[in-house]
Amino acid sequence: MHYNADILDDYLHGALGPERDATIHAHLETCAACSALYDEAAAVRDWLRRAARAEEREFPSIVKARVWESIRTAPAPPSLADRLRSLWRPMIALPVGAALGAFIYLGVPGVHGSQPAGVAATYLLEEHAAVASENPLADRGLIVPASVVDSQQTGLIDAGDAGASSGR
């Protein structure tokens, strides 16, 4: 008795029940033909995995930086309080909101002063890339295009002022 390729494929991918799985496992130990067919299926699976890995691509870091910039510059989503206000009538919202606010302020540690956001990692990477690219042997692909420079790390200057300004 031999198993066909479909069953062996299911076995390979762990899609069979425990009893059937054990039966085929024992059969493969003794049947050269089925074992060869199984090895072939396993080889195909491994090849497909390798091919898939080789095809994997990641967004370029500059594209990731641009996405992050968009997120930062997007309008802030409505707060929980805004949503509650839009849902509740003032007569109910006022006392409930006050009670909830007092509870959170007094009862939850750490709410009194929230930690400010730190320096963005993309800003640091872009700053490093900009300076490192001045080396004559540097990777010129490091150059950060204007479109991905975080607008929060710069300041607007008058269009008539052609000179660069110090960040200091």
Added chain:
Amino acid sequence: MLRFAATFAVAAACSLPGVGLAAQKPAPPDSSALVRAALEAPRHVSYVGQLQTIRWGTRVANATIQRVEHLAPSSTRRTFLAPEALYGEYDITLGTTTTKIDPKQHRAMVSENLSSDNASTMNSNIALLTANYRAVLGPVEIVAARPATTVSLLNRYTGERIMRLWIDNATKIVLAKEAYHQDGSLAWRSRFDEIRFTGEIPSRVFSTAIPPDFQQLEGRRFADITEDFRRTLDDAGFRAVNPRYLPDGFHVIGAENSTFRGLHNLHILYSDGIRTLSLFENNADSEPDFGGLKPSVTHFDGHDAEYVKDGPTTLLTWREHGLAFALIGDLDLDKLTEIAVSVVP
């Protein structure tokens, strides 16, 4: 430190092969002379070409293609041809000033680097390079349909090949470069697909006029180390610290202060002539904002630290004694950690 850097640069420059005897008997061209000629070639050779750059990360790579128009000595325009998201963006460098133009978002940014068109900066770069790397000639290969001499740059301390250059035999312009990790794997490669040597480039190519409806952003201004380095440290607003350990051959080459979301940041820059290392410091009571990047956690010397890899570049951040630190460079995480351990306020 500044005095040391300047002294080092002069001493190393004087130790270049043949410099002392140049007036009496011209030294025969050798690998170091060829590298020096290659670094200086853009000062007197003009060209138009298409440059492809690929940067490899741990598992994946990304690439850009730029059209490069260079008019000697110091006018360069780079226009992105790929990826599509950047198509049409360009930057124009005239001496020390770079203007970046983003036609899609109608934005322009002007930045300045006082050291970029400075002869002493170039000499310091060459001195560092010569002091830290041995140039070994290789075979002639064809790049962009031109014969080019290959030169490997081997680190004098570790023996590792850190970079390989393809230098055009006729003009000495570098036609291709490859940089390697410490384990020998490829970190990035740039290569001219095509290049034409000509000085006949229309002047409008280098026009930095910004259309009136463009938003103009304040750009970066990197301090000229010969004048500003000490003052930059003093202006940091807190007691700046330096690592006690740097990999062999690395020296401080500059510093700048910048502001991000109101946070004052000190940026100290180190180099060994090829590789660059940045140390950022600030005294803000806040964690770094990794945004869309996914940091991994690591530990050293009793500290919790986080790191991300961006292509061949690694960013390591940690906090210590009220200061927040970030180290960035094309170095292995182990090496960055070794440096981080030595940064003690």
